[in-house]
Amino acid sequence: MFFLQADTTGISRLMLIGTMGMLILAVGIIAFVIFHQRKVIRYQMQMKKFEAEKQQTLLNASIRFQEEERQRIAADLHDDAGPLLATARLYLNENLVNLEKPQQLQNILSAKQIIDDAIGLIRNISHSLMPPTLKNFGLESATTDLFQKISGSGVINASARFHDYRERLKVDQELLLFRVVQELVNNVLKHSNAGFIHLTQNATGNNLYLRIHHDGKGITQAEFEKLNESSQGLGLKNIASRINVLNGRIYFEIDPSQTYYKVTIEVPRQSRF
Numbered sequence: 001m002f003f004l005q006a007d008t009t010g011i012s013r014l015m016l017i018g019t020m021g022m023l024i025l026a027v028g029i030i031a032f033v034i035f036h037q038r039k040v041i042r043y044q045m046q047m048k049k050f051e052a053e054k055q056q057t058l059l060n061a062s063i064r065f066q067e068e069e070r071q072r073i074a075a076d077l078h079d080d081a082g083p084l085l086a087t088a089r090l091y092l093n094e095n096l097v098n099l100e101k102p103q104q105l106q107n108i109l110s111a112k113q114i115i116d117d118a119i120g121l122i123r124n125i126s127h128s129l130m131p132p133t134l135k136n137f138g139l140e141s142a143t144t145d146l147f148q149k150i151s152g153s154g155v156i157n158a159s160a161r162f163h164d165y166r167e168r169l170k171v172d173q174e175l176l177l178f179r180v181v182q183e184l185v186n187n188v189l190k191h192s193n194a195g196f197i198h199l200t201q202n203a204t205g206n207n208l209y210l211r212i213h214h215d216g217k218g219i220t221q222a223e224f225e226k227l228n229e230s231s232q233g234l235g236l237k238n239i240a241s242r243i244n245v246l247n248g249r250i251y252f253e254i255d256p257s258q259t260y261y262k263v264t265i266e267v268p269r270q271s272r273f
Contacts, residue, residue: 073125084118130175139174140165140201143181147199156189157196164203169269176242177210177267180250183239184212184263192216192261203269210265218261224252243267 091111096104134142140162147160168174181199188197194216201210219227227236243250248267255262 077122077125081118081121084114084121088114088118131178134174134178135171138165138168139178142174142178143199146182146185147197150185150189150197156194158198160199160201162201165201165208167269169208173246173267176246177265180239180242180265181210181212183235187235188212188214188216188218192218206269208267208269212263213260215260218254218263219252220254221252224250 088111091107091114096107099107131142133145144160144162147158150156150158169177185197188194192214194214197212197214197216199210199212201208203209224236228240239250243265246267248265250266251262251264253262253264254260
């Protein structure tokens, strides 16, 4: 009887120890899950914060670019168009009626020439905002024209070829894409010391792709993202902000052969109609 009680007591102790062990293990698992979830939540919050900061950086870059554009246009109008119109006004003042007819005619002709110059200046400003080739004929024609002019300079071999652009994008989308291409090309011409620059276009599914190849000095995706996070590289920030507006992506890479750099722009295709 004594031995039976002893065995029962031992079994009870083992069961108690086992139960406590299971409880401790369960508590440990719960604590680990809670700790892991908190860690995941903190990471997600950090990523959201980083993404918000990135979006704010792109927005600030876009605002700075727009403000610079406004200031440039205001300066062009104030410094160039303003004096021209003021000079034309001098020729057409109230004393004009008191002059001899030959002098009146000369003043009118001079004023007309100055006004024509002012109209030409304002037209150039307007064209810089929306190139007429782009507005009238689309992205393909405007881009091809840009590369033909670059090639015609004889400084660098340049070409552009569109393979699948049967349906135009919306005008504002084409303008954003064209400005991105312009900025990229200007960077290549200014900084890369390239011998050639080529652009190709194609489409897959609902995505439109523009690829720029050049054999000069370029940057990789990591360098692009690093410059975007710094206070430098306003031109690259302008590119990133425009790509962001287009809901697209941009990739900077060097070919495995190490002989040329490639920039790929990917944007969703949206019909203008």
